[in-house]
Amino acid sequence: xxxxxxxxxxxxxxxxxxxGPDAMYIAGGTNLVDLMKCGVAAxxxxxxxxxxxxxxxxxxxxxxTLRIGALVPNSDLAAHPVVRERxxxxxxxLLAGASPQLRNLATLGGNLMQRTRCxxxxxxxxxxxxxxxxxxxxxxxxxxxxxxxxxTSSRCIAxxxxxxxxxxxxLEARVSIDGPNGPRAEPIEAFHLPPGETPERETTLTHGxxxxxxEVPMTTLGAxxxxxxxxxxxxxxxxxxxxxxxxxxxxxxVRAARIALGGVATTPWRAYAAEAALIGGPPSTGAFARAGxxxxxxAVPGRDNGHKVELIRRxxxxxxxxxxxxxxxxxxxxxxxxxxxGTPKSPGTGEAPRTGEAxxxxxxxxx
Amino acid sequence: xxxxxxxxGPKKGCDxxxxxxxxxxxxxxxxxxxxxFALMHGGREVTTIEGLGGDPEGDLHPVQQAFVDHDAxxxxxxxxxxxxxxxxxxxEGHAGDxxxxxEWMSGNLCRCAAYPxxxxxxxxxxxx
Numbered sequence: 001x002x003x004x005x006x007x008x009x010x011x012x013x014x015x016x017x018x019x020g021p022d023a024m025y026i027a028g029g030t031n032l033v034d035l036m037k038c039g040v041a042a043x044x045x046x047x048x049x050x051x052x053x054x055x056x057x058x059x060x061x062x063x064x065t066l067r068i069g070a071l072v073p074n075s076d077l078a079a080h081p082v083v084r085e086r087x088x089x090x091x092x093x094l095l096a097g098a099s100p101q102l103r104n105l106a107t108l109g110g111n112l113m114q115r116t117r118c119x120x121x122x123x124x125x126x127x128x129x130x131x132x133x134x135x136x137x138x139x140x141x142x143x144x145x146x147x148x149x150x151x152t153s154s155r156c157i158a159x160x161x162x163x164x165x166x167x168x169x170x171l172e173a174r175v176s177i178d179g180p181n182g183p184r185a186e187p188i189e190a191f192h193l194p195p196g197e198t199p200e201r202e203t204t205l206t207h208g209x210x211x212x213x214x215e216v217p218m219t220t221l222g223a224x225x226x227x228x229x230x231x232x233x234x235x236x237x238x239x240x241x242x243x244x245x246x247x248x249x250x251x252x253x254v255r256a257a258r259i260a261l262g263g264v265a266t267t268p269w270r271a272y273a274a275e276a277a278l279i280g281g282p283p284s285t286g287a288f289a290r291a292g293x294x295x296x297x298x299a300v301p302g303r304d305n306g307h308k309v310e311l312i313r314r315x316x317x318x319x320x321x322x323x324x325x326x327x328x329x330x331x332x333x334x335x336x337x338x339x340x341x342g343t344p345k346s347p348g349t350g351e352a353p354r355t356g357e358a359x360x361x362x363x364x365x366x367x
Numbered sequence: 368x369x370x371x372x373x374x375x376g377p378k379k380g381c382d383x384x385x386x387x388x389x390x391x392x393x394x395x396x397x398x399x400x401x402x403x404f405a406l407m408h409g410g411r412e413v414t415t416i417e418g419l420g421g422d423p424e425g426d427l428h429p430v431q432q433a434f435v436d437h438d439a440x441x442x443x444x445x446x447x448x449x450x451x452x453x454x455x456x457x458x459e460g461h462a463g464d465x466x467x468x469x470e471w472m473s474g475n476l477c478r479c480a481a482y483p484x485x486x487x488x489x490x491x492x493x494x495x
Contacts, residue, residue, distance in 0.1 A: 029407070030384055030402045098474075099399075099473055100459075100461075100471055101390055101474045102384055105399070105402060234469075236474060
């Protein structure tokens with residue numbers, strides 16, 4: 001690891017004044033320290049923002065908004081009673097990610113800033129446009145069975161790793177940012193950037209800016225929400241595919257729906273077509289299967305990740321049916337079974353597992 | 368911790384936050400110590416396996432004793448991390464049943480696969 005200097009800002013209001021061109025912020029460190037060890041990140045200076053007063057969770061009763069400080073640890077956010085009751089998808093997504101030890105360290109802001117776990121991104125001997133612009137992408141023709149099928153470009157197919165961000169996207173959260181040019185806020189949907197021609201640029205943050213909070217509206221939709229994550233073992237693995245879903249059903253009709261995907265796209269992915277497929281119709285097994293189909297709109301699988309297209313179908317349908325079955329009075333036609341039926345429709349799907357719990361063993365390679 | 372303080376209980380396993388062999392408590396919360404710098408924790412109480420039982424000549428911590436009683440290890444390399452994680456798990460209240468224990472111990476790998484005995488030890492320590 002390259003040697004570096006360390007500082008903890010004395011002036012909590014403006015940590016960027018201590019940030020030189022070669023510096024990075026550090027908070028939980030779970031991603032950055034890892035990347036420093038493998039040489040992908042080599043800051044000359046670390047500015048520790050971990051003790052800034054940004055670790056509160058506040059309910060704004062006037063607007064029914066939850067304001068979550070950027071330094072709230074994932075474990076605390078998942079366990080917060082308001083989150084558990086009014087935003088279950090958020091709590092579930094958090095608990096589906098990482099391990100208890102990591103959730104104690106990892107922060108909300110850092111989670112949104114985490115880098116992809118693409119093996120080529122982490123391997124300094126291999127080309128990677130995200131790590132070294134214009135060096136090429138080894139994943140396009142290489143090992144890519146875990147890579148993205150949505151939001152890809154000819155320069156990068158790396159998967160965005162966050163579960164939390166997928167839930168926040170479904171909840172239409174807003175990211176509050178501060179920095180040398182003053183405070184600003186934007187929808188989380190705008191915050192993460194698709195790779196396009198510049199995969200090295202992953203968010204709208206400019207040097208010196210940092211996330212200060214995330215605001216989540218506490219709506220009826222948010223209270224009827226669910227997160228389903230499918231991975232290669234039962235726990236502590238990144239998503240092969242995940243879905244954050246929320247439904248508002250009145251008098252047997254879906255009035256509103258939110259569907260966001262993880263583990264299959266280059267950014268947290270909002271499946272608008274899948275939402276549209278549900279609105280105005282009954283919350284039926286057939287409708288959920290159609291939403292699953294619609295969620296694959298635009299998918300471009302490579303040689304070895306076609307199974308993800310089928311996983312999207314099944315995970316979306318399963319997440320919706322599970323949510324509908326737990327909804328109470330308004331859902332008069334609850335789905336009763338997993339709609340994971342029929343033959344796989346995408347090329348190269350092979351024997352895609354039924355969705356739900358990860359198949360089989362808890363022993364597997366770490367990622 | 369290992370080289371300067373001589374506290375070799377926390378192990379350098381994967382060094383990537385994936386195996387849990389380095390687990391310690393910081394102000395009572397379990398973390399993977401490999402993914403943080405000691406410098407960042409000034410003023411906080413860090414507990415390693417060495418500090419768990421209190422008096423080195425005295426009794427083992429109940430979780431340590433449960434691991435002995437249930438043969439919850441083979442080679443022993445992961446054991447300090449397993450025990451520190453289990454102590455935190457019990458304090459968090461996540462020992463409701465075997466599935467819950469397995470889920471909340473998922474950050475600790477045992478390549479000897481002593482998992483059934485680890486779950487049994489934690490169950491016993493929980494008083495179930």
